[in-house]
Amino acid sequence: MPPLLLIFFVAIIIYFFLPHHVLSRSGSRTTWLIRGFVFLNALAFWVGSDTWLSTVINPMWQIALRLFLLETCYVFALGALYSVKGWKMPRFVGIAIFSFYGVWIITTLLLLQTKLPAFQDTDSALAYSALAFIVMRIAAALSTLVLFFEFTRCFYRFWTGDQLLAGRLRFGFFALGTIFAFVNRLFVLVYIATLFLGSAQASSIALALEKNINLIATVFFLCGCLPPFVMKGLARGLVYLDQQRAIVELALLRSALIHTTAPLPWPLPDWRTRLQEPTYVLYSSIIDVLDRLWLLESMPSQRNIKMDEFESLHDPLAPDELLIRLRHIARRIWFRQLFERLTTVVGRIPVRAAQ
Amino acid sequence: MNQHSHTPSMGVLNDRALTRIQEALESLVPAGEAFSIANWAKGLESFLYKRIHFVELPLPAGFFGARAVLLPVDGAREKRPVEIVITAAGLLPIMREHVRAHELAHIALGHQTVILSAQQFAELQQDVTVICHWPGATCRAVDPERELMPMLERDIMAETLARLAEKRHMELRLRNRASGITSDAAMDRLIKSVIGA
16 A cells, blocks of 8 residues: 555544544444444554564464454444444345355464464465465455445445435445455455466466555545545535536537527527536526427427437426436437548548549 | 626626616525525515416417416406416426516516406407517517517516526525435434544
8 A cells, every 4th residue: 555545544544533533422333333344444454564563473364364354344344334224234245254254263273283484575475375375365355255245235325325416426436446346356366366376477467456456446435435525525526517518418409409490589608607607507508408499399390300309308307307318319419410420521531532 | 606796698688687687686586495486476476566377378389488467357356467477388397487487587577568458368368379479578489580679688688587596596406415415314424423524
């Protein structure tokens, strides 16, 4: 993990455990599960990366402990999500968790009776190829693969189920983070497979990819943990950008209609208004487009564009749904115009070549 | 957004017209959660001592709305003049609301329209489309043949006021959507307990 990201990570953990935060809340079950998740996650991070600890215990045990702590912290996090929404843990998740703990206990007992080699550095312990250790790592990777699938599923449900933009954004970040974490676990499995195959180059590539994907996942998780005021600001920024995009799409639709209908008496807002008052311009664009469409529909002789595209607008739609429908029509028209232009350009090529 | 600080570019409208629109927006259009066509009409009814009645009728092509004032009949229980706001049949809900907002904007801006007696109105009911071509009638239309500038300026003023009123409402809805943490109070508590907000 890069030092800057590490500082951010440690700062968040310290912030979670500031005395007044811990003392000011009696602590619901969910809060303590989250605190347990953060604590065990930090502990797993320290156990897995501390060089001093490597001088005290064998680095192989550091990895084994880290796998245990990570699994447990993820279980805590899932427990918190289930607790807050009142959901029940699916059976396949329970099986994955108990299978990991079972395998971990058995392989630990086996490894306790094994004479472990001294590793030159902590990273070389990752290449330790004792069967019990490999089995433990595969069990951990598979189990966390299932857990991250479940995390993604939960966050996706939160994301799509939330009406408020800040919430959607936060759960969007978390869902993307868990997707990357899921992919990361796939690369862990690939790395273990390359160790079996004995391909040093392939294993170093797999390890490098795994670490980079892990970094991306961490960035998304940290983004998801940003305070509400930052998330609200981001949400407003995204709404503004989306409005600007919608205005462009509706302008395209309007320009497609302008050739077929009479000009409207209302003046078009200028670019400055578009930047400063996007809501006004967006609303005006919707009304202008609908005016033209209805006018066009009342003048059958001037039907130069396909009216079947607009028939779906007659359904009773909420304004938001109507805007989505209009944007779809605009995109279809844009693609058709692009295709027609490309066809024209491609059609001209042989003529020019012949000249 | 503060309407005093900057008004969207209105093209052909002069400063006097813009000032009137701003005054009407601030004093005669309900703001915030209270905004709705019904509330706006109610406010205008009590402010102008009128009754506003909405009807939906088939109008000629290119006409979306029209307005007429019906004078009270002698001896009738209703003493107030009735503003009849006609919207074209078959419009989408958003368009119908907008056309009503446009006609209410005409009323709020004090624009005159055709005044009918009860008898004239009864005669008109056979062909209401006559109102659309009546000289001086306020209509929301995109008829290219309407080139009378004073009429057009009135229409642009009303259209601008209607759009500003709807925009203010849309902005409020958007702000509300962006201002909460999540839609779920339990999730809000969780996030606050985690973030420490």
